[in-house]
Amino acid sequence: MSKKPYVIGIAGSSGSGKTFFLKCFLNHFKDHEVTLISQDDYYLPANTKTQEENKLYNFDVPAAINRTLFYHDISALIAGKTVFKEEYTFNNPTIKPKMLEIKPAPLLIVEGLFIFHFEEINTLLDERIFLHADEHIALERRLRRDLIERGYFEEDVKYKWYNHVLPSFDEYLFPYKSQCDLIIENNKDDTAMMVQVTDEISARLRKKLF
Template identity: 45%
Template sequence: MNKPYIVGLAGGSGSGKSSFIRDLAALLPPAVVAVVQQDNYYLPRSQQKADGNGKINFDVPDAIDRKTLFNDVEMLRNGCPVEKEEYTFNHPDKKPQILTIAPAPIVFVEGLFVFHFSELARLFDVRIFLDADDSVMLERRLLRDASERGYPMEEVLYQWHHHVMPAYQQFLMPYRSEAHIVVNNNTDYRKALEVMADHLHSII
């Protein structure tokens, strides 16, 4: 089996990473895409570190099970399926699903720190950085975390100012210049989707 073409996609919280991957996959033939989301590799809450105010900080690389994330991408790269328990965020009573990720010709690896993890970044054939204004990302984060993940708005705002933006400056922006493609997603990314879909169609 030929090695898959691996696409790494990073960007700030609320930049639209998951939406971009979903919409890009929809433009490709079925069963040619595998998606690995860093969000499913958070360590258990008991292993997370608190900030100076005693608040757990999920927006640091140490919050991620980096070794398992890398190993799972390597398994897909070698043609092996992966099983991973989904992360349920602020829903402790929700029974997590077991996600089965089948090997595919194209593998998307998406998350905040996928460029920062050097051993992972070396596997990427192309790197995409999703960009958006801070105000746009905050608006999307408020909508997502309050409505979908069950976080109080005060907590979302605290995380944004004390965790999210410092992490963005330290662990994401230094890698923006290393991306092959930078997508501005203040409004929409249709043109970038078309370009990437054409590129990936030429590979499969």
């Protein structure tokens, strides 16, 4: 690439609709125009723990992330280098992780819970987007996802929500909400609204970058 990519940081509370937002957003661009690097692929290994320990292990703290490698790989992409990284499989031993090939592109999306809290990463961002949903709506979405898609027990999901997820959001993400360039309040499962928002953002970026 002849010039530095435009770097957008996207973060949101669990259940804020961030996954759907990203899917809609990325669909507006061709593969060579945009690349995504996700904090989820930088969890430190927890597969040495027993199943019972993993139920209580707090993944929602900065110490659970390989912060140094995450920063290193973002910097490499900004420098125009390709990054190779093994995907994170949520410590599921039945899934063989894929090797991810993350190529540089004019538009770089950095996604994750702590991207604003990690100072060295926050300073790399040109634009910040914050997705948010009211607590009861976010919990309802989290329960729907974890019970149906991941087969967790409701008691475990609620334990982690109140003891891990909410305290982490309040300490490491919410304080940065007011500093973001765009705040998306997503309290309705309104796909049309999300598509419209991503239409507007992508149109603006196309004028700016391409």
